[in-house]
Amino acid sequence: MSEPITNIPIPAILEINKGAIFQIEKILQKHGFQRVAVLFDDFTYEHYQPTVKTSTSQLKLEMIKMPSDLDIQALIAQAFDMEQYDVIVAIGGGSLIDYGKYIAYSRRVPFISFPTSASNDGFASSNCSLIVNNKKTTVPAKVPYGIIVDLDIIQQAPAKFILAGIGDLMSNITALYDWSFEEKNQSVTVNHFAAMLSKKAVNSFIRTPMEDIQQPIFIKELVSSLTMGGIATVISGNSSPISGSEHLISHALDKIAEVPAMHGIQVGIATYIMSNVQNHRAERMHKVFTRTGFFDYVKKAGLQKREFQQAVEYAPQIKPNRYTYLHEQKYRQQALEFIDSDPILQELLQ
Numbered sequence: 217m218s219e220p221i222t223n224i225p226i227p228a229i230l231e232i233n234k235g236a237i238f239q240i241e242k243i244l245q246k247h248g249f250q251r252v253a254v255l256f257d258d259f260t261y262e263h264y265q266p267t268v269k270t271s272t273s274q275l276k277l278e279m280i281k282m283p284s285d286l287d288i289q290a291l292i293a294q295a296f297d298m299e300q301y302d303v304i305v306a307i308g309g310g311s312l313i314d315y316g317k318y319i320a321y322s323r324r325v326p327f328i329s330f331p332t333s334a335s336n337d338g339f340a341s342s343n344c345s346l347i348v349n350n351k352k353t354t355v356p357a358k359v360p361y362g363i364i365v366d367l368d369i370i371q372q373a374p375a376k377f378i379l380a381g382i383g384d385l386m387s388n389i390t391a392l393y394d395w396s397f398e399e400k401n402q403s404v405t406v407n408h409f410a411a412m413l414s415k416k417a418v419n420s421f422i423r424t425p426m427e428d429i430q431q432p433i434f435i436k437e438l439v440s441s442l443t444m445g446g447i448a449t450v451i452s453g454n455s456s457p458i459s460g461s462e463h464l465i466s467h468a469l470d471k472i473a474e475v476p477a478m479h480g481i482q483v484g485i486a487t488y489i490m491s492n493v494q495n496h497r498a499e500r501m502h503k504v505f506t507r508t509g510f511f512d513y514v515k516k517a518g519l520q521k522r523e524f525q526q527a528v529e530y531a532p533q534i535k536p537n538r539y540t541y542l543h544e545q546k547y548r549q550q551a552l553e554f555i556d557s558d559p560i561l562q563e564l565l566q
């Protein structure tokens with residue numbers, strides 16, 4: 217039987233602009249949505265709910281402030297407690313976006329992602345990270361129907377969120393290298409269209425001036441590139457185009473670290489480590505992380521060297537069915553030695 221012609225769901229709405237928050241009603245109307253639930257977290261309910269309220273006059277939006285720290289069971293209970301809506305919009309940080317994505321997925325309604333920070337690619341991806349049995353776990357959902365990003369809002373978020381987004385985006389490079397490695401060593405097939413998209417996303421970002429990471433041009437480039445990476449995962453049907461050994465280290469840290477750091481920060485450091493182990497574009501990594509201030513931030517973030525080493529050892533067990541560099545003892549050993557000897561990491565890690 218021949219393969220079916222590729223038919224992938226991609227977002228029908230993509231608005232990345234200054235002042236996008238004022239356009240919500242217009243966008244929803246254009247797409248025929250009438251019964252709308254808008255979810256907020258504590259912060260966004262306080263700061264942006266009044267703006268959404270005053271800038272919508274024709275549609276009746278149900279504004280819902282979500283509790284924080286919901287685990288998957290509480291979230292499902294909440295999802296089935298809600299009325300039926302045409303669409304669910306989530307305005308908030310990473311966790312709130314994941315709540316919205318999962319609620320919309322469970323209720324089979326379209327989801328519009330409105331991230332207020334660019335700290336990872338979750339706002340554009342089909343997975344979400346939820347608490348299952350007290351641990352952060354990647355749970356499948358659906359790619360958003362729409363992505364709306366207000367550059368003014370992203371710009372107001374603390375710089376560390378942008379830095380985390382940079383870390384998560386740079387990981388496309390090591391992830392793609394792992395994917396080819398996997399193809400050579402195991403019976404997986406790289407989806408070349410997905411790989412191209414992920415590669416172009418990060419390469420285009422790398423060429424953007426990096427003097428001021430809070431400039432709208434920089435943020436737009438970062439957000440668009442993270443979005444393209446998210447779409448690459450929809451094309452390949454797995455997270456391989458943007459998630460390789462460096463993400464395994466971060467997922468392992470989520471399980472073992474006393475205080476896990478932001479996803480994109482952990483991923484960024486793991487990317488720096490893995491690019492050196494893979495001996496691929498490590499110099500570029502160093503340049504980007506230095507120029508953007510990523511390394512300077514990590515110096516003060518209190519990441520633990522010992523925990524990174526434990527995470528390297530634990531990494532292959534996170535996804536035993538994959539075959540990244542860290543699935544070979546030889547490269548795990550190299551990673552451990554690099555963490556122990558690299559002069560930059562000695563400054564960055566405690």
Ligand SMILES: [Zn+2]
Nearest residue numbers: 336337384483
């Ligand atoms: Zn990530």
